[in-house]
Amino acid sequence: MTIARPLPQYLVQRYHGWKATSYTENKAWYRRLAEDGQRPRAMVISCCDSRVHVTSIFGADSGEFFIHRNIANLVPAYAPDGEQHGTSAAVEYAVQALKVAHLIVMGHTKCGGVAGCHAMCSGHAPELEEKSSFVGRWMDILRPGYERVKDLPEDQQIGALEREAVLTSLDNLMTFPFVQAAVDSGEMTLHGLVHNISDGSLVQAEGPRGQFIEI
Amino acid sequence: MTIARPLPQYLVQRYHGWKATSYTENKAWYRRLAEDGQRPRAMVISCCDSRVHVTSIFGADSGEFFIHRNIANLVPAYAPDGEQHGTSAAVEYAVQALKVAHLIVMGHTKCGGVAGCHAMCSGHAPELEEKSSFVGRWMDILRPGYERVKDLPEDQQIGALEREAVLTSLDNLMTFPFVQAAVDSGEMTLHGLVHNISDGSLVQAEGPRGQFIEI
Amino acid sequence: MTIARPLPQYLVQRYHGWKATSYTENKAWYRRLAEDGQRPRAMVISCCDSRVHVTSIFGADSGEFFIHRNIANLVPAYAPDGEQHGTSAAVEYAVQALKVAHLIVMGHTKCGGVAGCHAMCSGHAPELEEKSSFVGRWMDILRPGYERVKDLPEDQQIGALEREAVLTSLDNLMTFPFVQAAVDSGEMTLHGLVHNISDGSLVQAEGPRGQFIEI
Amino acid sequence: MTIARPLPQYLVQRYHGWKATSYTENKAWYRRLAEDGQRPRAMVISCCDSRVHVTSIFGADSGEFFIHRNIANLVPAYAPDGEQHGTSAAVEYAVQALKVAHLIVMGHTKCGGVAGCHAMCSGHAPELEEKSSFVGRWMDILRPGYERVKDLPEDQQIGALEREAVLTSLDNLMTFPFVQAAVDSGEMTLHGLVHNISDGSLVQAEGPRGQFIEI
Numbered sequence: 033m034t035i036a037r038p039l040p041q042y043l044v045q046r047y048h049g050w051k052a053t054s055y056t057e058n059k060a061w062y063r064r065l066a067e068d069g070q071r072p073r074a075m076v077i078s079c080c081d082s083r084v085h086v087t088s089i090f091g092a093d094s095g096e097f098f099i100h101r102n103i104a105n106l107v108p109a110y111a112p113d114g115e116q117h118g119t120s121a122a123v124e125y126a127v128q129a130l131k132v133a134h135l136i137v138m139g140h141t142k143c144g145g146v147a148g149c150h151a152m153c154s155g156h157a158p159e160l161e162e163k164s165s166f167v168g169r170w171m172d173i174l175r176p177g178y179e180r181v182k183d184l185p186e187d188q189q190i191g192a193l194e195r196e197a198v199l200t201s202l203d204n205l206m207t208f209p210f211v212q213a214a215v216d217s218g219e220m221t222l223h224g225l226v227h228n229i230s231d232g233s234l235v236q237a238e239g240p241r242g243q244f245i246e247i
Numbered sequence: 248m249t250i251a252r253p254l255p256q257y258l259v260q261r262y263h264g265w266k267a268t269s270y271t272e273n274k275a276w277y278r279r280l281a282e283d284g285q286r287p288r289a290m291v292i293s294c295c296d297s298r299v300h301v302t303s304i305f306g307a308d309s310g311e312f313f314i315h316r317n318i319a320n321l322v323p324a325y326a327p328d329g330e331q332h333g334t335s336a337a338v339e340y341a342v343q344a345l346k347v348a349h350l351i352v353m354g355h356t357k358c359g360g361v362a363g364c365h366a367m368c369s370g371h372a373p374e375l376e377e378k379s380s381f382v383g384r385w386m387d388i389l390r391p392g393y394e395r396v397k398d399l400p401e402d403q404q405i406g407a408l409e410r411e412a413v414l415t416s417l418d419n420l421m422t423f424p425f426v427q428a429a430v431d432s433g434e435m436t437l438h439g440l441v442h443n444i445s446d447g448s449l450v451q452a453e454g455p456r457g458q459f460i461e462i
Numbered sequence: 463m464t465i466a467r468p469l470p471q472y473l474v475q476r477y478h479g480w481k482a483t484s485y486t487e488n489k490a491w492y493r494r495l496a497e498d499g500q501r502p503r504a505m506v507i508s509c510c511d512s513r514v515h516v517t518s519i520f521g522a523d524s525g526e527f528f529i530h531r532n533i534a535n536l537v538p539a540y541a542p543d544g545e546q547h548g549t550s551a552a553v554e555y556a557v558q559a560l561k562v563a564h565l566i567v568m569g570h571t572k573c574g575g576v577a578g579c580h581a582m583c584s585g586h587a588p589e590l591e592e593k594s595s596f597v598g599r600w601m602d603i604l605r606p607g608y609e610r611v612k613d614l615p616e617d618q619q620i621g622a623l624e625r626e627a628v629l630t631s632l633d634n635l636m637t638f639p640f641v642q643a644a645v646d647s648g649e650m651t652l653h654g655l656v657h658n659i660s661d662g663s664l665v666q667a668e669g670p671r672g673q674f675i676e677i
Numbered sequence: 678m679t680i681a682r683p684l685p686q687y688l689v690q691r692y693h694g695w696k697a698t699s700y701t702e703n704k705a706w707y708r709r710l711a712e713d714g715q716r717p718r719a720m721v722i723s724c725c726d727s728r729v730h731v732t733s734i735f736g737a738d739s740g741e742f743f744i745h746r747n748i749a750n751l752v753p754a755y756a757p758d759g760e761q762h763g764t765s766a767a768v769e770y771a772v773q774a775l776k777v778a779h780l781i782v783m784g785h786t787k788c789g790g791v792a793g794c795h796a797m798c799s800g801h802a803p804e805l806e807e808k809s810s811f812v813g814r815w816m817d818i819l820r821p822g823y824e825r826v827k828d829l830p831e832d833q834q835i836g837a838l839e840r841e842a843v844l845t846s847l848d849n850l851m852t853f854p855f856v857q858a859a860v861d862s863g864e865m866t867l868h869g870l871v872h873n874i875s876d877g878s879l880v881q882a883e884g885p886r887g888q889f890i891e892i
Contacts, residue, residue, distance in 0.1 A: 033454065033455060033456065034414065034417065034452045034453065034455070034456050034457075034458075035417055035421060035430065035437050036417055036437050036438055036439040036451065036452035036453065037436040037437065037438060037702065038438075038451060038453060038702065039438050039440070039451055039462065040349065040699075040702050040703050040706075040738070041699055041702065042736060042737075043305050044462055045479075045480075045483070045484070045736055046304075046305050046306040046307075046476060046479060046736045047304055047305060047449055047462060048462075048479070048483045049306060049475075049476060049478070049480055049482060049483050049484075049736060050303065050305070050306060050475075051447050051448075051449075051483075052479060052482035052483045052486075053475070053478045053479050053482045054303060054475070054479075056482075059447070062298070062444060062445060062447065063445050063446075065298050065444065066298070066356070066357050066444045066445035067445070069357070070296060070298050070359075072297035075295075080290075080313050080314055080315045080337050080340070080341075081285060081313070082285045082287035082309065082310050082311060082313045082314070083277070083280050083281065083285050083309050083310055085302065085309055087300065087302070087303075088265065088269060088302075088309075089261075089262055089265050090258050090261050090262060090265070091261040091264060091265060092261075094297065094298050094300055095297050096297060097297055098295050098296070098297045099295055099316050100295045100316055101314050101315055101316045101337075102315060102317075102333040102334075102336070102337055103336045103337050103340055106333070108331055112378060112379035112381070113378075114378040114379075114384055115330065115384065116323055116332075116384055116385055116387065116388065117331075117333075117381050117384070117385065118317040118318065118332075118333050118334050118385055119317075119333050120381040121317070121318045121381040121382045121384070121385035121386075122295050122317055122318050123381075124380075124381040125295070125318055125359065125360070125382050126295075129359065129382075134255060136254070141281070142281050142284070144284075144285075144340065144344065145340070163327060163329040164327035164329075165339075166327070166332050166335040166336040166338075166339040167336045167339050167340050167344075169329055169330065169331055169332070169336070170331055170332065170333055170336035171336075172331065199249065202249065202250055202251055203250075206250055215250065221252040222250050222251050222252065223251055223252055223253075223254050224249065224251040225254070229277060229280065229281045230277065230278050230281035230282070232266050232270035232274070232277065233266075234262055234266075236251065236253060236254055237249045237251035238249070238253060239248065239249070240248060243249075247254065247259055247262060247263075269470075269471055272467065272468060272471065272866070273470050273778070274863055275778035275859075275863060275864045275865050275866060276470075276718050276778035276779070278864070279776060279778055283716070286713070286716065288706050288740075306472060306475055306476040306479060306736055307472075308470070308472035310718075346709060348703070348705035348706035348709060349705070429705075433704055433705060434705045434708070434709075435705050436702070436705060463884065463885060463886065464844065464847065464869065464882045464883065464884070464885070464886050464887075464888075465851060465860065465867050466847055466867050466868055466869040466881070466882035466883065467866040467867065467868060468868075468881060468883060469781070469868050469870070469881055470779065473735050474892055476735050476736040476737075477735060477879055477892060478892075479736060480734050480735070480736060481877050481878075481879075484733060485877035489877070492728070492874060492875065492877065493875050493876075495728050495874065496728070496786070496787050496874045496875035499787070499789075500726060500727045500728050500789075505725075510720075510743050510744055510767050510770070510771070511715060511743070512715045512717035512739065512740050512741060512742055512744070513707070513711065513715050513739050513740055515732065515739055517730065517732070517733075518695065518699060518739075519691075519692055519695050520688050520691050520692060520695070521691040521694060521695060522691075524727065524728050524730055525727050525728055526727060527727055528725050528726070528727045529725055529727070529746050530725045530746055530747060531744050531745055532745060532747075532763040532766070532767055533763065533766045533767050533770055536763070538761055538763075542808060542809035542811070544808040544814060545760065545814065546753055546762075546814055546815055546817065546818065547761075547763075547814070547815065548747040548748065548751075548753075548762075548763045548815055549747075549763050550811040551747070551811040551812045551814070551815035551816075552725050552748050553811075554810075554811040554812050555725070555789065555790070555812050556725075559789065559812075564685060566684070571711070572711050572714070574715075574770065574774065575770070593757060593758075593759040595769075596757070596762050596765040596766040596768075596769040597766045597769050597770050597774075599759055599760065599762070599766070600761055600762065600766035601766075602761065603761065629679065632679065632680055633680075636680055645680065651682040652680050652682065653681055653682060653683075653684050654679065654681040659707060659710065659711045660711035660712070661708075662696050662700035662704070662707065663696075664692055664696075666681070666683060666684055667679045667681035668679070668681065668683060669678065670678060670679070671678065671679050672679075673679075677684065677689055677692060677693075
């Protein structure tokens with residue numbers, strides 16, 4: 033017997049509603065996407081947070097964005113060591129197989145992962161330092177970012193670390209040979225955003241490292 | 248200088264449209280979610296594929312689903328080895344910190360990752376066997392699934408392997424002590440789905456292992 | 463210009479989903495209910511609380527229950543003073559015009575209104591004592607109930623007060639001449655329930671005053 | 678002895694069915710809602726009418742909507758006179774304690790309360806003019822609305838009065854200082870709907886007062 037249980041009824045009802053409306057309206061397009069394969073223009077790396085809706089913000093429809101979501105939208109550095117790297121696999125597939133034209137890393141305010149990283153690095157969350165903490169080890173990727181923000185006034189550190197999460201991912205992306213090659217040849221551009229989930233604003237990395245400009 | 252480039256203009260325009268309409272309509276709720284924190288009812292693990300829209304299918308809005316997306320919606324087995332495991336970190340955060348009530352793994356038809364795994368395991372994609380192939384190493388998670396489907400008639404293998412991707416993830420989820428504890432105590436239920444991106448249908452894992460029933 | 467704003471988009475989409483599925487399936491019945499008028503078998507008085515779903519608990523469909531929902535499922539005593547009494551109007555309409563066969567008062571655990579009443583009556587919520595507090599004045603209906611539970615062990619008082627809210631409403635209902643007449647003639651029966659929103663259990667008032675038996 | 682009688686058997690059976698299925702499926706979420714408290718996104722004010730199912734129409738599950746239901750979905754004007762105002766108490770609790778982001782007033786066609794108001798105001802229901810008529814006194818809230826529709830062609834008056842019930846409630850809501858403050862600050866939006874229970878359509882108040890647009 034499988035451990036899986038039937039879906040809660042409210043989701044079943046909503047699904048049938050979707051099937052009878054949105055699906056039916058777009059059936060031809062969905063079928064074509066299924067037959068011809070996807071051809072997304074961009075890859076987006078964003079956070080798992082339930083308050084982050086990248087398709088909504090950008091009015092994106094089926095087939096537009098190849099989306100990887102993980103805690104704090106982090107990309108680790110290139111490490112072809114034969115181990116399982118889910119984020120690196122997603123990036124490889126998007127760049128090598130799908131040949132996306134844009135690779136967008138979108139962070140957000142009030143990120144629980146970033147707050148956890150700040151607490152860990154500043155000595156306030158010893159449980160995240162434990163070897164067995166998956167969140168802690170994952171947030172290790174952002175440790176160098178913490179070093180860059182720890183001397184700022186305290187009330188600016190979290191915001192700066194949210195931006196560092198994006199910049200760190202962009203830096204790490206450039207350590208992948210196939211990303212660097214695609215960027216150098218002009219086949220793909222990188223983009224770094226931070227979305228403010230409270231006031232809806234969006235800033236993008238531009239100019240000198242660490243500078244973000246409102247869109 | 249950052250390597251990041253300004254966002255393409257079509258995305259900037261759509262963003263401003265969203266800000267002026269959807270954001271404005273829901274501003275009060277977004278602000279409250281930002282202030283009070285998220286409290287999603289469910290975690291969904293689905294594929295990065297651009298044709299998979301879980302929030303759309305289930306009429307879910309901001310705050311409802313904590314969503315992790317990776318290649319082929321795979322969850323590796325529990326391995327607290329101090330290495331970076333992005334998927335395990337997302338599961339840990341959802342179960343331990345957010346205490347979601349439902350954990351849904353949703354696979355889909357025409358999955359490029361699953362097709363790659365099938366090609367690799369059947370000897371038709373030697374490049375995926377290389378140590379440096381992130382996609383190949385990631386799809387190693389599904390190798391035991393291939394063993395279970397390889398003796399089926401050839402035209403049924405891929406579909407069966409798409410279902411195995413979901414079942415393998417469910418099995419692996421149960422190797423995490425905190426997932427097992429939450430399931431055993433009734434604090435969380437697991438759900439396994441496969442979405443047919445062509446005809447819009449949805450099947451769920453039910454009864455004996457490997458059986459999927461249309462919703 | 464009206465102050466009203468367009469409905470959030472996620473509700474519009476879900477509505478269209480309902481229209482295309484549930485409505486379409488039940489169209490004939492809905493039309494007949496619209497033409498012939500409603501003929502509900504029971505009136506239910508329950509709380510506004512978002513965790514209380516009386517139609518769901520009793521598998522009730524359109525046309526079955528005439529439902530009044532207010533804070534803490536309270537019914538004030540009969541007072542034909544020419545003022546506006548929304549609850550009394552609902553009861554009058556259900557009994558006199560619709561001639562329901564059952565009148566069910568359903569309370570629930572973790573009721574914010576009952577907790578507020580307890581805080582107010584025990585001197586811990588002076589703001590609820592103010593004349594301008596609508597919640598405070600509404601919960602005055604339950605003051606006599608507080609007198610009956612205040613000498614119980616402290617950890618039993620809230621639970622007892624939740625049951626008193628139901629019993630008080632039943633007592634007050636009997637002060638309405640048309641309710642008393644319908645009960646005396648056997649045309650209508652009264653029922654008192656408390657629903658535990660955590661473990662899903664349901665108890666009903668039975669036997670001596672204050673006794674509730676699990677269903 | 679309490680006046681309360683045991684629940685009819687058909688309801689007991691349906692309850693046990695719910696407990697064994699829906700409750701079990703959603704137990705984890707219900708428990709969490711019970712422990713952490715409700716955090717509904719919206720308050721809905723609708724009619725007691727048994728043909729009105731707001732949660733069904735909007736695919737809403739436990740925890741989403743704080744729902745007040747009274748005759749003809751009416752909200753009286755602000756009157757902090759120390760008397761019992763059940764509707765005002767519900768509005769106060771939703772806005773002040775729960776801080777809902779949306780307050781939706783949903784009227785419906787074939788409303789018995791509205792028809793009674795029309796009969797009363799046009800001189801055809803003297804019994805409703807009596808001081809002791811709770812329904813009559815409650816429908817007094819809608820008298821100003823009758824004045825605005827009484828010169829329309831006769832077959833349009835009832836429909837117009839159903840819409841006036843919604844508009845009157847919206848106007849009266851704005852007389853509550855805490856509603857006005859929440860609307861002015863953007864913390865809450867008001868919405869006015871009329872649901873056609875026969876053909877399933879839904880119109881919303883938009884633009885100039887009295888104008889309703891199909892969704």
